[in-house]
Amino acid sequence: MNARIKLLALLVALATSSALMAQGYAVGDAATDFSLKNVDGKKVSLADYKQAKGFIVVFTCNHCPYAVAYEDRIIALDKKYKPLGYPVIAINPNDPAAQPKDSYEAMQARAKEKAFTFPYLFDDGQTIYPQYGAEKTPHVFVLKKTGNKQVVKYIGAIDNNYRNATEATEHYVADAVDALLAGKEPVVSKTVAIGCSIKVK
Amino acid sequence: MRPNRLFTLFLPLALLMVSCTNNTKSDTSNAESTPLAEVKVVQYEALQAAYSKQDNVLYVVNFWATWCAPCVKELPDFMAVNDTFKKKENYHMILVSLDDVNNLETGVKPMIKDLNLAVEHYLLDDVTRMNTWIPAIHPSWQGTIPATLFIRNGKALHFEGGPLNKTALTGLIQSFLQ
Numbered sequence: 001m002n003a004r005i006k007l008l009a010l011l012v013a014l015a016t017s018s019a020l021m022a023q024g025y026a027v028g029d030a031a032t033d034f035s036l037k038n039v040d041g042k043k044v045s046l047a048d049y050k051q052a053k054g055f056i057v058v059f060t061c062n063h064c065p066y067a068v069a070y071e072d073r074i075i076a077l078d079k080k081y082k083p084l085g086y087p088v089i090a091i092n093p094n095d096p097a098a099q100p101k102d103s104y105e106a107m108q109a110r111a112k113e114k115a116f117t118f119p120y121l122f123d124d125g126q127t128i129y130p131q132y133g134a135e136k137t138p139h140v141f142v143l144k145k146t147g148n149k150q151v152v153k154y155i156g157a158i159d160n161n162y163r164n165a166t167e168a169t170e171h172y173v174a175d176a177v178d179a180l181l182a183g184k185e186p187v188v189s190k191t192v193a194i195g196c197s198i199k200v201k
Numbered sequence: 202m203r204p205n206r207l208f209t210l211f212l213p214l215a216l217l218m219v220s221c222t223n224n225t226k227s228d229t230s231n232a233e234s235t236p237l238a239e240v241k242v243v244q245y246e247a248l249q250a251a252y253s254k255q256d257n258v259l260y261v262v263n264f265w266a267t268w269c270a271p272c273v274k275e276l277p278d279f280m281a282v283n284d285t286f287k288k289k290e291n292y293h294m295i296l297v298s299l300d301d302v303n304n305l306e307t308g309v310k311p312m313i314k315d316l317n318l319a320v321e322h323y324l325l326d327d328v329t330r331m332n333t334w335i336p337a338i339h340p341s342w343q344g345t346i347p348a349t350l351f352i353r354n355g356k357a358l359h360f361e362g363g364p365l366n367k368t369a370l371t372g373l374i375q376s377f378l379q
Contacts, residue, residue, distance in 0.1 A: 065268045135343040193331040197345040
């Protein structure tokens with residue numbers, strides 16, 4: 001009996017946690033705009049990009065080895081797709097009180113060091129990442145402008161080999177954006193990969 | 202004269218380098234000779250086979266990495282809980298490192314030794330198929346670690362996609378062993 005009650009409590013807990021997980025965007029949802037501080041001190045919103053066809057929103061950070069492994073690839077994505085209408089917008093979702101390496105000052109230093117070609121925004125107060133449903137760093141959301149909405153078209157990893165870019169055989173984000181540019185829907189619209197959990201105090 | 206001088210200059214440096222190399226080597230061989238630091242490097246299928254046996258044993262499978270601070274933080278609790286249950290025949294704990302295999306000797310094994318992680322160890326070296334094995338291990342897994350799978354006879358009983366403290370881990374194991 002005791003075991004049954006425990007199992008029941010467990011199932012309730014399970015249901016609650018999966019309900020929590022269900023928050024955040026699914027492919028097809030309209031994503032929120034934001035006004036977040038960039039490493040240059042200026043606020044950045046999606047609405048600032050009048051000419052963009054969409055966005056490659058990357059939740060990333062300084063401290064996570066997976067995020068670091070992908071830095072050069074995020075720069076390459078921005079360089080390739082910004083002129084085509086899909087700029088990268090990077091957002092650090094971590095609370096520096098929980099991970100000091102992800103402080104605003106550390107973000108500024110890293111952006112300078114790596115010569116980021118894209119805005120690197122600080123989700124101060126951690127209000128944006130939960131709306132998107134970002135779970136980890138790096139975690140990508142490809143958005144397509146549709147009327148006055150930003151529709152989520154892809155959620156997941158950048159490619160299938162964090163360790164070695166040249167050995168990646170699936171280029172999920174590039175394939176998704178290429179499909180959108182060709183007026184098609186991405187064939188793969190959701191992937192999962194190991195990443196660093198978002199740090200909350 | 203000149204070669205001699207050069208020699209005198211470089212000898213201490215050379216000795217230093219040799220001694221450093223020796224230190225590293227002896228550390229590694231120590232780690233290897235300790236049963237604690239036996240780590241099976243596998244792909245997903247072999248790992249899945251290891252925790253999906255039809256043997257009525259509850260497998261507690263924790264996914265971790267040396268670079269993951271919340272993982273490393275919960276491991277002492279996991280060891281304490283394992284000490285409570287390890288004599289039971291119907292219980293077994295497995296740790297699965299998601300570190301880069303190139304970090305096995307230099308990072309994973311030393312940490313296993315330092316933290317005295319006396320359980321069965323695997324390193325899942327299957328980086329290009331994450332999008333296959335993450336949902337196969339559990340459909341609710343979003344890819345963050347720590348994560349812990351509770352499974353018996355190949356049937357998942359619970360999946361925890363975040364950290365577990367001693368009380369929660371003990372409670373889960375007890376409820377599944379009753």
